[in-house]
Amino acid sequence: MKLRQRPAKTEERRATILSGLILLQALCALFFVGDVIEDFLGDGQLDDPLLLLESVAAIALIGGVIFLMVELRHLLSRMSDMQTGLNIAHGQLAKVIKGFFDEWNLTAAERDVAIMILKGLDNETIAQVRKTARGTVRAQATNVYAKSKTDSRAQFISLFVEELLAENQHLGDDADQGPSGQTNKQNMRGDTH
Amino acid sequence: MATVVERTSGRASAREVVVWDPLVRLIHWSLALTVLLNGALVEEESKAHEWIGYAALGLVGLRLIWALTGPKYARFSAFPPSPAGAIHHLRALVAGDRTIHLSHNPLGALMVYNIWLSVIALGITGYMMTTIKFFGVEWVENAHEFVFGWLLVSVALHVAGVAFESWWSGVNLVRAMVNGRKSIPDGKEVK
Numbered sequence: 001m002k003l004r005q006r007p008a009k010t011e012e013r014r015a016t017i018l019s020g021l022i023l024l025q026a027l028c029a030l031f032f033v034g035d036v037i038e039d040f041l042g043d044g045q046l047d048d049p050l051l052l053l054e055s056v057a058a059i060a061l062i063g064g065v066i067f068l069m070v071e072l073r074h075l076l077s078r079m080s081d082m083q084t085g086l087n088i089a090h091g092q093l094a095k096v097i098k099g100f101f102d103e104w105n106l107t108a109a110e111r112d113v114a115i116m117i118l119k120g121l122d123n124e125t126i127a128q129v130r131k132t133a134r135g136t137v138r139a140q141a142t143n144v145y146a147k148s149k150t151d152s153r154a155q156f157i158s159l160f161v162e163e164l165l166a167e168n169q170h171l172g173d174d175a176d177q178g179p180s181g182q183t184n185k186q187n188m189r190g191d192t193h
Numbered sequence: 194m195a196t197v198v199e200r201t202s203g204r205a206s207a208r209e210v211v212v213w214d215p216l217v218r219l220i221h222w223s224l225a226l227t228v229l230l231n232g233a234l235v236e237e238e239s240k241a242h243e244w245i246g247y248a249a250l251g252l253v254g255l256r257l258i259w260a261l262t263g264p265k266y267a268r269f270s271a272f273p274p275s276p277a278g279a280i281h282h283l284r285a286l287v288a289g290d291r292t293i294h295l296s297h298n299p300l301g302a303l304m305v306y307n308i309w310l311s312v313i314a315l316g317i318t319g320y321m322m323t324t325i326k327f328f329g330v331e332w333v334e335n336a337h338e339f340v341f342g343w344l345l346v347s348v349a350l351h352v353a354g355v356a357f358e359s360w361w362s363g364v365n366l367v368r369a370m371v372n373g374r375k376s377i378p379d380g381k382e383v384k
Binding site for chain 2: 012015016018019020022023026027030031034069070072073076077079080083
């Protein structure tokens, strides 16, 4: 199963390219600055058009390097913010999943199957991974749905998404709303039956 | 099976920490390349030797600027030069402390500054040899030779230190300098 490439990957590539450009451009800037200084120390006249051009090139290169470094700095801090957010989300999701599984009294095998369902694997793949018959997996999946009082794969998955979305809402404006995770879970059950 | 959940939560507690940004890594390996080229492959007294030397100077200069303006782990403040800290660290090592340092450990930090200063000294003495005033002056050439010898010793110590620390702390430092991530084994203390 091939997952879509995460945006973090492209950001990482962009940061690498940016770094490479900074490195090359800084070395070029060094070359031009050295050249200009040497010419001035020699018999440099400011009205020499070539020297003037070189000076402008040196200044432009230095400016470019500074600009690129600022850009890289921003990109890196954006990436690290995103990573922090993702880590928190991972931790929350893992907690939510574990909480539900405990509440439903899933067996070890059912937990395994449920996790793989959440990860988007179909029964056939799950059977391959767990080295069991497809019928066994189907029975375990049915158990999972029954215990979670859902009646389809989509509904089962949406339980968790719903939980995370509700949590978000809770953090937002509706401060006076009760412990929303709990209430939403009850609502969801009510809806499905 | 609970292990799958555990694996997810393991990732959640961020056991892979992005430490070295791409610019730090590029400068590190480029500098290593310039030292290798000028020390072993390129003929001394050639134009190429001069240019590679200036490039090395530029790399160190760029790294110093990045140490003032870059992200957290690239900054001077992440690895301040502190001989006292290094001695303290040595004592802790002898006492069996395996705490992981996200940036350089205090001893490694000293080595970083040592290598940068050596490269700068090589660059300056090397440049002096090309000027009319110092061309053929013996003490300059001797200084260049001496600092190069010192740099070789330093690089050897640096490599040995990396090997030791990787084994001691269980964090593959070479891999961290390639892909930027230190993967921290579970239950290890981090500084």
